[in-house]
Amino acid sequence: MITVGIPFYNAEDFLAEAIKSVLAQTYQNWELLLIDDGSKDKSLEIAKTFESQDNRIRVISDGVNKKLPGRLNQIIYEANGDYIARMDADDIMHPRRLEKQLKILQMYSDIDILGSNAYVIDENNLVFGQRFAKTDGLQKVDHFIHPTVIGKKQWFLDNPYDEKAIRIEDAELWYRTKSFSNFMITNEPLLFYREFGNNYYKKYFQANGSAMHILNKYPEDKFWKNFFLSNKVKGSMYKILNVIGKEQVLIDRRNEKIFEKKINFEKWLEIHESK
Template sequence: MKSRAYISIGIPFYNTENYLEDAICSVLAQTYQYWELILIDDGSSDKSLEIARDFESRDTRIRVISDGLNKKLPYRLNQIVREAKYDYIARMDADDLMSNHRLEKQIKVLESNKEVDFVTTGCFTIGKNNELTGVRLGDNYQMNAKMILEGVTNLLHASLLARKSWYIRNNYDESRILAEDFDLWLQAAKNNDLNYLVVEQPLYWYRVVENVTVKKMIQGYDMQMEIINSNYKGIVSVSRKNKIIRRFRLKKLVVKYLGFFNLMSVLLKSRHDDCRDQDISDYDESYTEIKRIGLF
């Protein structure tokens, strides 16, 4: 009999007391139950660590790691790889949720496609109170280094399920804060080690209100431009690189303008499609189960 594939799920958290319980409950609600959950505290000063410890005390598959320090996301993501017991590693942000079927569908893809190193998904976008605000189904195509430099992406970083062996070959650069995923894809592509599939379904639920802010976007664009300036040689010409940089600078101006006039909702809406009736039904079914678990 074929042995069951186990997954190490990593959730780093920092001051997410308002959302962490629901994130953990969405793991507990998975139809695929062969996993460990690693909760890594990044020096929280609110009740996040207390919430994580409570879940740890109730389920032996959950373990909490806390050193009291604030080392930022890229460091914690590398730490998850080091701590993972199993050959598959799933990402999730502490303020997000996921469909009950996410792990089941993703692990099936990797088990059926041995040449593929990782798989991501589409997403629902959700608001502060878990209300459904939109959908992005994702597109299944392969990026190359030039596309990544151009700012083209079909990869949702937070929904990543990867083979541990790929992560060991492709560590996060811990200095690339707020653009660690951009750098990861680019370095892997440069090494001809970017072999993936995208499940074109909204299996991950992304909380845009916490993640798409003026400050984070500006800092992310600045870091992306630094990465582009350091990596363009051998991929694009100097003139093309300069054109890409000018485009990122224009993006910064647009974000600053929208932020100044309190119009960020316009940008958020442009980043997703309206939900269909079936999307709403699927979301409601999964979310009901997540909330049921949270009552216990």
């Protein structure tokens, strides 16, 4: 069984679509953990509605805002599956994501964590690119698009997230474990990953809020010094473009363009799956 974990905080605009994409999976031997992080909107109400309709869905809420790393560890400890699949509350799974990733993990049992390529969508579910140009084969990596990953539960138990690494919990985890772990991605896009220019620059500045903790943890490591410097530069660039209403321009440049015009993800699936 696969445990799909979705932590959420004030995600009422997109949470239902994320849950529906799990329900629509071709692989159906899953449980879905919906972990509320102290939402103030209707997210918890939405989650509980789905929980009442499917006994594979479990909602956990304590009313506290513990931040993402703590909730990710909570998913690990609550999971009943042999594998744990990550997903964010504003993303959408490809309907064959679990089926395809599990098949690879069963074929190559030495893989610890398996990620994937991703289509990129905006706030209106329009596909406007994909993260990487290559779309076939497996590739060894040392980091991932975080919500695309699936891995062995035991690996996550042995290597929990650093709960003080706010906004960079994934980068810190991959960095800490890459020397003894087998990280792979399938270059096939299996997630619709949401990115749009709505104060995107704040993500970089918030990540730098963990700088003191990380630099104390890795005092001699140039990687992290360069990481936080790069974040500061990127955050400043995004903020300038945000002020003039052009933040989306930088976001678009992060991805490979697929069509001249954006297309709804459901239409894209219809076209792509018919090939």
